[in-house]
Amino acid sequence: MKDPFISGKPCRTKGGVHVPHHKHTAALETVALPTPEKVKIPMQMHIGAPCNPLVKVGDTVLVGQKIGDADAPFSAPIHASVSGTVTGVYPMTLGGGAVSTVVEITSDGKMEEAPLAPPTVTDRASFLAAVRESGLVGLGGAGFPTHIKLNVPKGKTVDTLLINAAECEPYLTGDHRTALEDGWDVLSGVYAIAHYLDIPRVLICVENNKPDAIAELRRIADSSLDEGDRVRVLSLRASYPQGAEKVLIRAATGRVVPDGGLPADAGCIVLNITGAATLARYLKTGMPLVSKRVTVDGDAIERPANVRVPIGTPIADVLAFCGLREEPRKVLMGGPMMGTALADTAVPLVKNNNGILALTEKGAAQAAPSACIRCGFCVRACPMGLSPLTLARAASAGDTDTLQKAGALSCMECGCCSYSCPASRTIVQNIRIGKGLLREKMKKERKG
Template sequence: MLTFSKGGTHPQEFKEQTSGLAIEEMPIPDELEIVLGQHIGAPCTPTVARREDVEEAGLIGEVKKGLGVPLHSPVTGKVKAIGMSAHPMRVSVPSITVSVNHEAEPKKYELQDYQGLSGKELLKKVHDAGIIGVGGAGFPTHVKLSPPPNSPVDVLLLNGAECEPYITSDHRQMLEHAEGVVEGAKIILKILGITECHIGIEANKPDAIQVMNEAAEAASSGDCSIRVRTLQVKYPQGSEKQLIEAITGRKVPSMALPSAVGVVVQNVSTAKAIYDAVAYGKPLYEKVVTIAGKGIHRQANLLVKVGTKIKDIVDYLGGLEPGLTKIIMGGPMMGFAVSSLDIPITKTSSAILFLREDEIDTRPHSQCIRCGWCLDACPMGLEPKEIGIYVEANRAEDTEPFGVFDCFECGSCAYVCPAKRPLVQFIRLAKMKAKRT
């Protein structure tokens, strides 16, 4: 089976908690807090004022300068406040709070004829719908689908690996919306002006592989080739550079983009969002989120409106369980521990984990024993142990020779470390200090 050549780990999967649970639409809470900066780039500027009425899918924020995409209201209601919301990384961020009008009829979307649209017209629809990479990075999709002229692209990869433990939201999207994912791939191919697409799925999702295979075969024609590729179960198989190497054999140079080797990578759920935007005119304002762990009364794959708070999800699923020790937004390898239930869901939220003590390792870390396990595990061939030692010695600005800026913080080093050293946190600190010098 296909995989990348260097490093990687095999953490316990825990996907059985939610992999068999169909996507469930959560009732809309009374209030949403919609973060203005949900993407990489400049945050949105509000286009609405306090006490103003808003409609579902109506524009509420736009980026006037710089990299970004517009923001849409997930509901019909009234702007309660333009203020700040809790955030897992930045403590607090600007947001728009909307009080929901539960009496309003949900917006209905009808299939539109988009087959005759040019690539440029399709790309504009992607931008206008506020599509970003929903797999976690949040990069504006219309920019990713506009590679520089000096880097011609010939291959599209759809990322269905979903290699993080616990998370099954992409798995369910592929099972329940295979045709939408594949149609999204065809739209992307037309925008890029290419014909070759590969969909990478880890071997631990045989049902998704079968369903996606059938959809891909039905959609393939003389104009485009869409093929499902089975990947070895190994973390971080879903990382962009590792996925590219596994499927195409091409290696992206240090600090370069995938387009440098003729590849564009999109998440399968992003492809589905592109299909919804182009075929139905539906902006991106709701997200499938995996809720897992023993610390929540009921696990689920929920379709929630962007801006829904964690506490509303907890209430809907029956509350917290005794022994809850840690709440993580995202997966256990790359997610962020949070201390508040007031944090709202964004377009990039993939999971919320409620973990009890028997699901996590709470032992304190100790000194590096120079075993070299982190070097073996690093998929980028870096030296995490040296970065950690330099950070502890207050020399974070000297870590660039060890490849600190090539690290994408997958957590493989910290996972295998027998001393339980917080290597990812060391690396984040090193990047921050090195950038200041």
């Protein structure tokens, strides 16, 4: 098989759908959100153990000061995103529906930075410790702690680092802006990871609907000192979901991650481009992950923009900053394909948010589902080679045996099936329920 690292051409991937790009904010320089009055910083913005608050009501905190950490290794520390006074530590329901302890900080408006020093990094262990201290988690997706991801278990060899800048979700342009505005940070982050983890090949993967980002990254990669000629910028076909981990690995290396396996099983580590840039900044300045560039867009937004928002800022503040053209009917955290619909805009922005979309009645309208005509469009669209119609039917019938046989747990819920369904059936939504049923049953079996 041809190797994209050598040929410069991506491998073919299965399925996928053509979604409208709606990248209205791609050319807009990032603007900073005025310091919010209050931020509510959740103690769980990652997969793994929740953090314990290190501050109490009445404490004064500075930007970048650590306010939450856990003893468990599978976690990521949390830092204050504004300077001010802690005015509350209490449980709150977050955007996804989970309840987490939040630390409420009332800002003093000064954004005073804590005395920070760049970490001392000399070898692999100190590098991984620094990554943990940066508070970095998977910024594009589920919030997997980055130091765990980079700590490849013994017995597995990783020869390729993939920097994910595919950004295949409609509307979102945050990663695109990172490439254009923070290209040097991206590359220095990449060099640091490649150096300390001794990874010989790096592919920065960008969809070909962002030619300016590709050109900029190539320019920087060419003009920087690339020891061992490790880095390539790969142009991917613009198709949803090119940025999904397994699809990206397939496209960039031709390798297949085994069912239930991790990227390391295919010799890869996949890191979001903004994650690489944030890491580089932390290594340079010691400033951890305290703010996020988010795309604010949707047909209810008056002035779509890329906004740099302190973590913990209520979504409502961000919406107010960009202005609402009319009352939104749906507010999404993330893109329209995989984002979470919010019930309440008072919830705080979390680390792995990359977009806030406000849709009007018209934009949020969904057609009523009709009968499945077995057209097979969902089968063709599925990037995992599954049969969504079979899974959805089995899920509705509660048939866990068929769900298991048809590979329900391989489904990554990208939504290509529902998107392509001419009968507007809620396919992936049903499969989600089916996966829950199946997991429950497997848990019971393990116990019994």
